[in-house]
Amino acid sequence: MLDVIKSVPIEYYVWLSSLLFCIGVFGVLIRRNAIVVLMCIELMLNAVNLLLAAFSTYLSDAQGQIMVFFIMVVAAAEAAWGWAFWS
Amino acid sequence: MSLTVFSILGLASVIFALLMVLTKNPVRSVIFLILTFFSIAGQYVLLNAQFLAVVHIIVYAGAVMVLFLFVLMLLNLNAEAEPRQTDRWKLGAAIAAGMLLVTFVGALRGGIQITVPAETNPQVGLVQNLGKxxxxxxxxxxxxxxxxxxxxxxxxxxxxxxxxxx
Structure with missing residues (x-):
């Protein structure tokens, strides 16, 4: 068994991800630069990715990590669109 | 040992994320976001999701953030170009985000029941298994x-x- 499963409770990952997600929401609300708002959305997506990967490892189920790949696909497509739109 | 690494990486990611949100200069925001992504990649390594960590660094630090930097420098956006929000709006945003956090904590506290399988497979995050x-x-x-x-x-x-x- 991995050392991280024994020594870090899954709740800690939940709290860390919630905090990062809320920082992303805060950034979306206070920044007015559209590109920085997109970056804050990336931060929110990453918070969710971290939690999916943590649960995937704790339950030793690969489906969570596959889900992270699809979220990364969406984030990359979004970045490509944003780049074309503002340049 | 894992708990120490987790705490350091988690603290680093939260601090860099806050700096990224609060700094005035958009280019500095991008740099702080890259640092946040690197600490999240460290979390993936800690979780033994090594392929995910590598892909995360390649996709985010390598592609997405370079695109954002390109746009920011191409449009010559800087701190003066960004319209300022009023202090009241900022206070409201802080309250809204804090309420969201309180909601998350209240909804999830004590409610997370997972049973870790007796025989976990530490190879689950490696590229062979994920590819299959x-x-x-x-x-x-x-x-x-x-x-x-x-x-x-x-x-x-x-x-x-x-x-x-x-």
Whole structure:
């Protein structure tokens, strides 16, 4: 068994991800630069990715990590669109 | 040992994320976001999701953030270019985000019940296992993701050439 499963409770990952997600929401609300708002959305997506990967490892189920790949696909497509739109 | 690494990486990611949100200069925001992504990649290594960590660094630090830096420098955006929010709006935003955090904590506290399997497979995050799952159980979503990328590519070209007639 991995050392991280024994020594870090899954709740800690939940709290860390919630905090990062809320920082992303805060950034979306206070920044007015559209590109920085997109970056804050990336931060929110990453918070969710971290939690999916943590649960995937704790339950030793690969489906969570596959889900992270699809979220990364969406984030990359979004970045490509944003780049074309503002340049 | 793992708890120490987790705490250091978690603290670093939270601090860098806050700096990224609060700093005035958009280019500095990008740099702090890259640092946040690197600490999240460290978390993936800690979780033994090594392929995910590598892909995360390649996709985010390598592609997405370089695109953002390109746009920011191409448009010459700086701290003066960004319209300022009023202090009251900032206070309201802080309260709203804090309420969201309180909601998360209240909803999830004590409610997370997972039973870790007695024999966990530490190889679950390695590329061999992930490739098997991706190309057997998730073939259809994988192909749809390919179509999504194609659409994003065509859309990006169309958006970049605004005068094109369809």
């Amino acid at each position: 799952v991706l190309f057997t159980d998730f073939v259809v979503p994988f192909e749809i993701a390919g179509i999504l990328f194609l659409a994003a590519m065509v859309g990006a070209v169309l958006l970049a050439k605004r005068d094109v007639k369809i």
